[in-house]
Amino acid sequence: MSKADYMLSILWMLQQRKRTAAELAEALELSVRSVYRYIDALCASGVPVIADAGPGGGFRLPEHFSAAPLFFDDDERRALVQAAAFAEGSGYPYIGALGSAIAKLKRYSNDEQLLQMQRHESGMEMLHAPSVPLTPLLAELEACAAAGLTVQMEYRKSSGQAASRRSVDPYGLVHWKGRWYVAGFCHQRGEIRSFRVDRIGQLERSGGVFIRPEGFSARQFLLDGLLPGPDQQAALVRVVIASGEEVLNDLCSHWLFGHSLAQRSPGEAVFLLDETMLLRYAPYFLLPYGRSLQIIEPAALKRKLAAAAADISAYYTES
Structure with missing residues (x-):
């Protein structure tokens, strides 16, 4: 058997009742020294094995151990606590159960594992926009x-x-x-x-x-x-925008432009957009960038953007 198989076998036997090292060694056809080595590995993975010394002693598990999470490595523990940070504030409906699971994970971790989780947990946070509780x-x-x-x-x-x-x-x-x-x-x-x-x-x-x-x-x-399918490719409009890398990176992270990026080169990006999306959404997303970008083509987008800016200017001039 592999090391993991022996560790699981020892764990299952200890869940049944207290066992001595000699009993475990005989049942698994191992040396007593190997049993101690596997029990040390179980403890290192977070399993709270209790060693009772003296007559009637042996190895056992806490009564509540059946609810404990098993064999999470450092990367898995880090992923779990950080995933909880992403979920909190998003409206995820089971955030209470997720918090309970994280608390259980911490409860059954040793001091070193707990310290590592706390460091990773505080090293990554999320900002979520306020939303209606759903x-x-x-x-x-x-x-x-x-x-x-x-x-x-x-x-x-x-x-x-x-x-x-x-x-x-x-x-x-x-x-x-x-x-x-x-x-x-x-x-x-x-x-x-x-x-x-x-x-x-x-x-x-x-x-x-x-x-x-x-x-x-x-x-x-x-x-x-939201985006055109393969059967609409012929109707797509070529959009060429020139700007600095920071602005282009921001533009390419937008849901509409990011999914329609056709070509990217230093200082310029080419997008293929559905005409309806182009004139309905693109001008109002591009407007806040002002003079930090230049629309090379199409002319229709330039006119729509200019009209949107003029409408806003007129609205506030009149008021």
Whole structure:
């Protein structure tokens, strides 16, 4: 057996009852010296093996050890505490359970492991935009998506509009730009659609069930709705923007420009954008950059940007 197999075997035997080193050695056909070596390795990995000396002594585990996390290495512990930092503030519905899991991980770690986790935990933090608490809605939608349960919900398309009631098969949730969306089959429309969770009012299970399409991705569905597909490539407009590397890097990190980058060279970037997206979103994203960038082409984007700047100027001049 491998070292890991021997360690697991010792662990399972100790979970049953207290054992002496001689008993463990005989059961596993090992030397007593090897047993001590494997027990030392278990302790180093965070397993709280207790050694009782004297007559009737031996090795044992705490009674509550069945709930302890096992065999996490340094990288895994670091990843867990830092992932919790990313989730907190995003509206993740199970942040309480995640916090409990991290607390349990710390509880069953030795002093050196705990110090390492605290260092990594304090070395990475996240800033999240304030958002409406959606924990009950997100938890219910996630549970229904996992179980394949149809929901009835009241949904308003935008602020000020009356809510409509519809039946939806929730396929999955996606977090994008500080908001949560649920993608699924809308029985009212007869097609897959995405819905902003903060616009959902009353939500309840309808009693219906569904099977999620194989390989469906809520993230990809939302992205496909924002960006042109392969069949639209011929209609894309070439956009050439010149600027310094810092501005171009910032531009390429934007959801629209980043996914439509066609070519990047020092001082210049070429994008392929759908015309609707180009004239509806691009001018208002580019406007704050002012003279720090130059639109080489197309002329239509230059005119749209100039018109947007003129409208804003006129609005504040009149007021």
